[in-house]
Amino acid sequence: MNPRWVHGKLLAVLALSGVGGANAAVLIPSEATSGEVLYDQTQQVLEASYATSVTLTAPSAGELSVTLTDEASPAPFASLQFALTNASAPLVALTNAGTVTLDLTKPATVYADVFATAQAGAGLFNLEATFVPSSAVPLPSSVVSLAGGLLALLIGSSACRTALPLGRAPERSAAAAA
Numbered sequence: 001m002n003p004r005w006v007h008g009k010l011l012a013v014l015a016l017s018g019v020g021g022a023n024a025a026v027l028i029p030s031e032a033t034s035g036e037v038l039y040d041q042t043q044q045v046l047e048a049s050y051a052t053s054v055t056l057t058a059p060s061a062g063e064l065s066v067t068l069t070d071e072a073s074p075a076p077f078a079s080l081q082f083a084l085t086n087a088s089a090p091l092v093a094l095t096n097a098g099t100v101t102l103d104l105t106k107p108a109t110v111y112a113d114v115f116a117t118a119q120a121g122a123g124l125f126n127l128e129a130t131f132v133p134s135s136a137v138p139l140p141s142s143v144v145s146l147a148g149g150l151l152a153l154l155i156g157s158s159a160c161r162t163a164l165p166l167g168r169a170p171e172r173s174a175a176a177a178a
Contacts, residue, residue: 038064038129039112042071045123050116054127058108062133066112067099071124079117080125084110097125 038056058064068082077097084092084100091110092100102110114127 036131038131040126040128042124042126043114045077045116045118045125046121048118048121050114050118052114054112054114054129056110056112056129056131058104058110058131060107060133061105062103062131064102064104064108064110064129064131065099066102066110066127066129068097068112068114069126069128070097071126073124074122075118075120077116077123077125078119079115080123081116082112082114082127084112086110 038058039054041054043052056064056066066082066084068080070077070080080097081094082097082100083090083094084102086108091102094115104110112127112129114125116123116125
């Protein structure tokens, strides 16, 4: 089943089930490269109630941060909330405007579902999503590895010399000789 179709139907159901005058749209921005803004748009709401879904595509494992801000123009929203979902389940439950961060373990498509109720019949909000890819576990440089190996060798060899001096055989007890 196409995830866009599912989200479109979900928003249509919300619009018909009591969210009077809701406007539903699916905006699909282009994929981002590593360390870039996936989405950044200010949206004007000219209705009492508004709902939209934005598709965010994370190209690899990493950290996805989504920020919803009430621009308070011409007045603050009576209610401004969002949720993060994938095609099969909610990832972050409905929450008030602010910032939510997800740690993704693989490439993913995430939907930011925004729900607004305007106080003065109109409002303005900004939705921004940024993505920072996971970096590989850093390995020490070859010089550090070489120095660490030599240090371990020196410590290990000095411990052996202390335990058994070179050139001398271990002393045997008289009972062991008999």
